[in-house]
Amino acid sequence: xxxxxxxxxxxxxxxxxxxxxxxxxxxxxxxxxxxxxxxxxxxxxxxxxxxxxxxxxxxxxxxxxxxxxxxxxxxxxxxxxxxxxxxxxxxxxxxxxxxxxxxxxxxxxxxxxxxxxxxxxxxxxxxxxxxxxxxxxxxxxxxxxxxxxxxxxxxxxxxxxxxxxxxxxxxxxxxxxxxxxxxxxxxxxxxx
Amino acid sequence: xxxxxxxxxxxxxxxxxxxxxxxxxxxxxxxxxxxxxxxxxxxxxxxxxxxxxxxxxxxxxxxxxxxxxxxxxxxxxxxxxxxxxxxxxxxxxxxxxxxxxxxxxxxxxxxxxxxxxxxxxxxxxxxxxxxxxxxxxxxxxxxxxxxxxxxxxxxxxxxxxxxxxxxxxxxxxxxxxxxxxxxxxxxxxxxx
Numbered sequence: 236x237x238x239x240x241x242x243x244x245x246x247x248x249x250x251x252x253x254x255x256x257x258x259x260x261x262x263x264x265x266x267x268x269x270x271x272x273x274x275x276x277x278x279x280x281x282x283x284x285x286x287x288x289x290x291x292x293x294x295x296x297x298x299x300x301x302x303x304x305x306x307x308x309x310x311x312x313x314x315x316x317x318x319x320x321x322x323x324x325x326x327x328x329x330x331x332x333x334x335x336x337x338x339x340x341x342x343x344x345x346x347x348x349x350x351x352x353x354x355x356x357x358x359x360x361x362x363x364x365x366x367x368x369x370x371x372x373x374x375x376x377x378x379x380x381x382x383x384x385x386x387x388x389x390x391x392x393x394x395x396x397x398x399x400x401x402x403x404x405x406x407x408x409x410x411x412x413x414x415x416x417x418x419x420x421x422x423x424x425x426x427x
Numbered sequence: 428x429x430x431x432x433x434x435x436x437x438x439x440x441x442x443x444x445x446x447x448x449x450x451x452x453x454x455x456x457x458x459x460x461x462x463x464x465x466x467x468x469x470x471x472x473x474x475x476x477x478x479x480x481x482x483x484x485x486x487x488x489x490x491x492x493x494x495x496x497x498x499x500x501x502x503x504x505x506x507x508x509x510x511x512x513x514x515x516x517x518x519x520x521x522x523x524x525x526x527x528x529x530x531x532x533x534x535x536x537x538x539x540x541x542x543x544x545x546x547x548x549x550x551x552x553x554x555x556x557x558x559x560x561x562x563x564x565x566x567x568x569x570x571x572x573x574x575x576x577x578x579x580x581x582x583x584x585x586x587x588x589x590x591x592x593x594x595x596x597x598x599x600x601x602x603x604x605x606x607x608x609x610x611x612x613x614x615x616x617x618x619x
Contacts, residue, residue, distance in 0.1 A: 242605055242616040243553040244542070249563035251535060252446040258562070300531070307529035307567045309586065337499035339492070341586055343443060350436070359489040361435040369439035372452070372492040375499045394501065394533055394586040411435055424434040 249298055249311075256313035256345040258296050267294045268329070275407060276329055278414060278427070279322025288408065292317060292326050300399050308397030315390050316383040323416040327352075330380030330411060334400025337375035343392045344369040350415055350422060354378040360413035362424060364389060372416035378406060382415050385420045398400050436511060441490055442504075444615050450488050450507035459486045460521070468521055470606060470619070471514025476551040484509060484518050492542040492573060493589050501590030507582050508541065515608040520542075522572030522603060526592025529567035535584045536561035538574060540577035542607055542614060547572040552605035570598060574607050576614045 249260030271288035284319045287386040297312035319326045330352065342351060342365070354397070355380075356376050363371055365381065373379045383389035431437070441452030456575045463480035489504035511518045522544065525532075534543060534557070541557040548568050555563055557573065565571045575581035 239551070239553050241551045241553065242618065244614075244616060245553060245555050246543070247536070247555050247557070248564055249562035250560050251562045252560060253537075261561070272518075298562075298564065300566065307527070307588070308531045309532050309533055309564070309588070311562070311564075311586075335499070339500045339589075340501050341501055344439070345445075359433045360433070361431050361433065361437060361606065363437045363439050368442050368444060370441035370443045370452070370490075370503070372440055372490065372501070385520065385573070394503075395533075396499070396588060422436075424436060 245400035253344075256392050258298060258311070258313055261296065262275055262299070264297050264299060265294065268292050273329065273335070277321040277324050278323065282353060283323040286321065292319075292406050293328055301399070303397065304400065305397045309342060310395055311398050312380065312393045313345070313390065314393065315388050316381060317388055318383050318386050320417065323418065324414060325382050325417065325422070327382040328380050329403055330378055330406045332378045332402040332405055333375065334402045335396075335398050338396045338399035340373040340379070340395035340399065341376050341377075342371040342373060345390040345392055347383060347387050349389040349391070352380040352383045352411060352413075352415060354401070354411050358412040360424065362415060365389065367417050378411065380406070380411065384415070437571055448584050450490060450503070450505055452490065454491070454518065456491060457486065457487050460484050465515065468519070469513040469516050469603070471546050474514040478513065484511075485520055491561075491589070496577065496592065497589045502587055502589050504585045506539070506573065506585065507580050508573060509580055510575050510578050515610065515612070516606060517576050517609065518561065519574040519607075520572050521584065521595055522570055524570045524594040524597055525567065526594045527590050530588045530591035531567050532565040532587040532591065534563040534573070534586060536567060539575060539579050539580040541581040541583070542574045542576055544574060544603060544605075544607060545574040546603050548556035550604040551615065552603050556605060561604065570603065572598070572603060576607070594598045
């Protein structure tokens with residue numbers, strides 16, 4: 236911002252397409268998670284082992300205007316989770332607590348159908364339905380994972396503090412206390 | 428969140444309409460700013476004094492899931508600035524730094540045309556164009572004001588930290604170092 240002249244009128248730094256959440260602008264990051272990045276997430280390891288390890292399960296687009304860990308800043312992103320299942324579980328994200336545990340986050344559904352899986356520190360797990368226009372406040376100290384329960388891409392937006400960080404380890408080691416499974420053709424939460 | 432049963436599947440807490448930014452859900456606040464709340468903002472005091480003091484200039488809708496001042500939380504809102512002018516200045520918000528100065532904010536244009544006026548601590552002022560889909564990162568230590576330069580409502584969304592707070596005083600006392608005026612039929616920044 237140090238190279239802006241006094242009285243300048245500038246274009247917007249970024250642009251978003253509300254229909255698909257697509258972000259345009261400089262210095263975006265675009266992490267992609269493939270089957271090979273998701274070992275230990277799904278219950279049915281046999282079904283998992285049969286999938287192409289390079290198959291893309293979800294992809295993120297994010298604006299990081301300040302460095303990860305910077306206090307007071309915000310990040311803004313969009314995630315696409317492709318449709319599909321591993322055994323009776325739907326494609327989903329790894330899930331995480333925040334590293335700085337009291338940091339909150341907003342999610343909002345843009346396209347498709349899904350669930351936001353939430354777990355508190357007492358390992359109580361519940362879910363909120365995601366759909367275009369759904370808006371979710373994820374309080375601090377709450378682990379969160381998103382799950383595509385539909386037949387098309389689940390796309391959602393997010394805004395979170397730049398010093399929130401990600402604690403994936405807790406979920407990798409102990410998982411959530413419930414799994415969302417397709418049972419009798421519909422998503423149901425089952426203790427794990 | 429303490430009354431949620433383990434394994435519950437809930438509706439979304441809030442819903443947003445991407446076309447007009449309207450938020451639905453519990454515990455929304457809806458502050459409204461009328462002409463009588465905006466003394467000292469516009470340069471042309473004579474033109475200002477002729478306006479109906481109960482005329483609504485802008486209105487906000489916001490989700491405050493935690494208390495103002497709570498560390499780690501986030502707020503989410505929508506602002507409508509109605510179209511109009513006071514002398515050669517467009518209807519605009521009061522403008523503020525954050526109380527906790529390093530706190531950042533995201534704004535995004537939803538409807539209409541406007542400008543995001545920005546001023547750093549050295550009193551250098553510039554603007555970014557706002558329009559449907561424009562997305563703006565407002566870094567910490569940057570004062571911000573929004574201005575409706577169009578003929579219809581300017582509607583924009585926002586996400587900011589729950590401990591950011593508002594410092595209106597600095598702007599009430601010293602103003603921005605530039606004003607956006609309609610000159611030769613278009614918005615131009617002029618040192619003040």
